[in-house]
Amino acid sequence: MYILGISCFYHDAAAFLIRDGLPVAGAAEERFTRKKHDTSFPINAINYCLKEAGISADLLSYVAFYEKPVLKFERVLSQHLETFPKSWVTFCTSIQSWISEKLRVESIIRKKLRYRGKIFFIEHHLCHAASCFFVSPFKRAAILAVDGVGEWATTSIGIGSDNRISLKKEIVFPHSIGLLYSTATAHLGFKVNNDEYKVMGLSAYGKPRYYNNFKKIIDIKEDGSFALDMSYFDYPFGKKMPGRKYIMEFGPIRKKGEPITKMHMDIAASLQKVTEEAIFKIISNLRKESGEENLCIAGGVALNSVANGKILKKSGFKKIFIQPAAGDDGASLGAAYFTWNFILKKKRTYVMDSASWGPSFSDNEIKKFLDDKGIKYNRYRSASALIKDVSKRILAGKVVGWFQGRMEWGPRALGNRSILANPRIPEMKEILNSKVKHREEFRPFAPAVPAWLARRYFECDFPVPIPADFMLMVYPIKKDKQKLIPAVTHIDGTGRLQTIRRFQNPLYYDLIMQFGRDSKVPILINTSFNIRGEPIVCTPEDAYKCMMGTGIDCTVMGSFFVERKNNLRDAWDSEGVSRNE
Amino acid sequence: MAGKNVAKRAYGGFLWLSGKLRDMINFIILSAVYFLGIGLTSVFAKLFGKRFLNVKKGRARSYWVKKPAYNEKKEDFLNQF
Numbered sequence: 001m002y003i004l005g006i007s008c009f010y011h012d013a014a015a016f017l018i019r020d021g022l023p024v025a026g027a028a029e030e031r032f033t034r035k036k037h038d039t040s041f042p043i044n045a046i047n048y049c050l051k052e053a054g055i056s057a058d059l060l061s062y063v064a065f066y067e068k069p070v071l072k073f074e075r076v077l078s079q080h081l082e083t084f085p086k087s088w089v090t091f092c093t094s095i096q097s098w099i100s101e102k103l104r105v106e107s108i109i110r111k112k113l114r115y116r117g118k119i120f121f122i123e124h125h126l127c128h129a130a131s132c133f134f135v136s137p138f139k140r141a142a143i144l145a146v147d148g149v150g151e152w153a154t155t156s157i158g159i160g161s162d163n164r165i166s167l168k169k170e171i172v173f174p175h176s177i178g179l180l181y182s183t184a185t186a187h188l189g190f191k192v193n194n195d196e197y198k199v200m201g202l203s204a205y206g207k208p209r210y211y212n213n214f215k216k217i218i219d220i221k222e223d224g225s226f227a228l229d230m231s232y233f234d235y236p237f238g239k240k241m242p243g244r245k246y247i248m249e250f251g252p253i254r255k256k257g258e259p260i261t262k263m264h265m266d267i268a269a270s271l272q273k274v275t276e277e278a279i280f281k282i283i284s285n286l287r288k289e290s291g292e293e294n295l296c297i298a299g300g301v302a303l304n305s306v307a308n309g310k311i312l313k314k315s316g317f318k319k320i321f322i323q324p325a326a327g328d329d330g331a332s333l334g335a336a337y338f339t340w341n342f343i344l345k346k347k348r349t350y351v352m353d354s355a356s357w358g359p360s361f362s363d364n365e366i367k368k369f370l371d372d373k374g375i376k377y378n379r380y381r382s383a384s385a386l387i388k389d390v391s392k393r394i395l396a397g398k399v400v401g402w403f404q405g406r407m408e409w410g411p412r413a414l415g416n417r418s419i420l421a422n423p424r425i426p427e428m429k430e431i432l433n434s435k436v437k438h439r440e441e442f443r444p445f446a447p448a449v450p451a452w453l454a455r456r457y458f459e460c461d462f463p464v465p466i467p468a469d470f471m472l473m474v475y476p477i478k479k480d481k482q483k484l485i486p487a488v489t490h491i492d493g494t495g496r497l498q499t500i501r502r503f504q505n506p507l508y509y510d511l512i513m514q515f516g517r518d519s520k521v522p523i524l525i526n527t528s529f530n531i532r533g534e535p536i537v538c539t540p541e542d543a544y545k546c547m548m549g550t551g552i553d554c555t556v557m558g559s560f561f562v563e564r565k566n567n568l569r570d571a572w573d574s575e576g577v578s579r580n581e
Numbered sequence: 582m583a584g585k586n587v588a589k590r591a592y593g594g595f596l597w598l599s600g601k602l603r604d605m606i607n608f609i610i611l612s613a614v615y616f617l618g619i620g621l622t623s624v625f626a627k628l629f630g631k632r633f634l635n636v637k638k639g640r641a642r643s644y645w646v647k648k649p650a651y652n653e654k655k656e657d658f659l660n661q662f
């Protein structure tokens with residue numbers, strides 16, 4: 001039995017297909033359309049999923065959508081009714097998309113897929129809850145879903161047990177930790193729904209001097225519930241999120257191109273502190289009330305890896321699970337699993353311990369691409385030759401594009417569509433920032449380390465939680481090890497590590513181990529394989545184009561080695577055409 | 582060739598203008614809907630003390646809202662509301 005989950009029209013559009021409770025394929029639409037955070041109907045992602053399964057849409061038993069559109073529309077109307085006449089312009093500009101697509105989801109699905117079967121519409125936070133609990137290793141767990149907003153709920157807590165989920169309590173719009181974080185993101189001059197992680201990275205540079213200012217805005221109770229003082233916000237009626245009072249409190253909105261000052265860093269640090277306070281109170285209370293030892297988190301706020309890394313220490317929970325696509329893309333997976341486990345009452349049979357659910361390309365396909373384009377390349381004779389050569393190059397300071405196997409599910413590159421480099425070279429962060437990623441100086445790079453060696457370098461939870469495999473946990477780097485890996489040590493001595501277990505990705509794991517033998521430190525820099533402002537690469541063509549437009553020295557695609565300097569006729573300047581900021 | 586280019590540009594200009602005109606008409610119609618539909622409802626409802634969002638600062642001991650137990654019937658998940 002095939003079930004297709006779909007999310008779209010708000011944040012990251014995505015599709016996830018399962019067969020008899022096991023994943024077949026999943027991907028975000030942005031990877032195919034090359035439009036970052038594409039919200040449009042994920043027809044390319046769906047077609048890919050169906051192709052991977054070798055079926056057409058009429059063989060789907062069910063389609064599940066990641067929210068209840070009419071319930072969400074009720075909230076949107078309520079916003080306009082409450083804030084009349086301030087919402088006039090927003091109403092006129094946003095209501096058209098409701099009429100043309102958001103309220104016509106069912107007919108769009110039927111028309112685009114030529115599908116006649118049943119379509120389930122599942123409450124958004126139930127999808128988030130299902131997306132983490134049903135694929136977790138836990139028989140029972142407490143669940144927290146926390147994001148900007150679903151239909152009405154912005155924060156939900158409950159319990160999962162076998163194939164049942166029961167959300168008990170919620171905080172509803174307009175009170176939202178996710179929207180508070182997004183408001184601050186906008187105020188600090190970053191892109192909402194895109195750059196929240198940059199604010200998180202920036203927070204390490206500041207001191208929480210504005211903590212008390214934030215405490216004026218958010219009232220957090222001992223039981224973790226919270227309310228925002230809405231006089232500081234414009235988001236219920238306007239496109240601009242911070243209100244006049246917010247700007248009076250924190251200063252003017254940072255404009256495009258303006259330098260990031262100490263004040264901005266301190267605001268980011270204060271925001272992170274108050275966010276963590278709210279999350280930890282919710283979770284500690286959830287632990288007390290539920291009596292559960294395991295915790296599952298989902299929703300956009302679950303991507304706050306700085307907070308995630310502290311949860312087990314602060315809350316009393318023993319184990320934690322977060323799915324790689326914790327945001328709205330992952331809600332498509334949640335919709336599919338909710339249908340299978342909850343609605344159809346099927347037993348749970350799968351634990352998500354790998355994120356490799358996207359498209360892959362065989363050596364024949366890669367060779368055809370390289371030959372067709374007249375690209376100069378070499379081919380490795382064996383995996384061990386590949387590993388030894390790549391490790392040597394990374395050790396020598398080369399920046400390597402790594403294109404292997406199935407593209408990752410979720411926003412992080414985890415060793416299938418990655419750029420790899422040597423973390424022991426102190427200047428490597430600057431080299432990557434200036435030559436390859438063209439990104440802000442303050443953003444850290446991630447270290448990838450075999451899970452069983454993680455405790456040697458990081459002060460991490462033990463056993464290392466699965467979410468660390470998906471780069472969702474930030475931990476302090478041991479003081480005596482920070483000098484060994486300067487390029488991945490953030491200003492506050494932490495690292496957003498990716499732990500890796502061999503069964504997940506043998507070639508990548510073996511490469512890190514080989515690098516460990518060559519350099520005495522089994523850690524690599526792993527950053528996403530993309531041009532600034534573009535989604536992570538999907539196809540060999542995307543990867544080649546990315547390498548030729550940046551300072552990546554070479555790319556290993558399957559068993560092929562392609563060097564930039566040998567193909568300079570295809571070189572171009574990605575920075576010149578970067579779509580970001 | 583030059584004539585073709587002029588025609589192409591003129592057609593492009595026409596498309597741009599018609600697009601702008603359509604947006605303007607849409608804006609006028611939606612504004613009417615907004616002020617007559619949303620506006621009147623909002624004003625009357627507020628006269629009778631109805632609030633649509635919980636934006637007022639309260640002195641509640643907790644802000645949690647109990648979630649009603651949902652129906653587990655398969656058919657309920659077919660609804661969009």
Ligand SMILES: [Fe+2]
Pocket residue numbers: 124128147148149150299300327328331
């Ligand atoms: Fe969400």
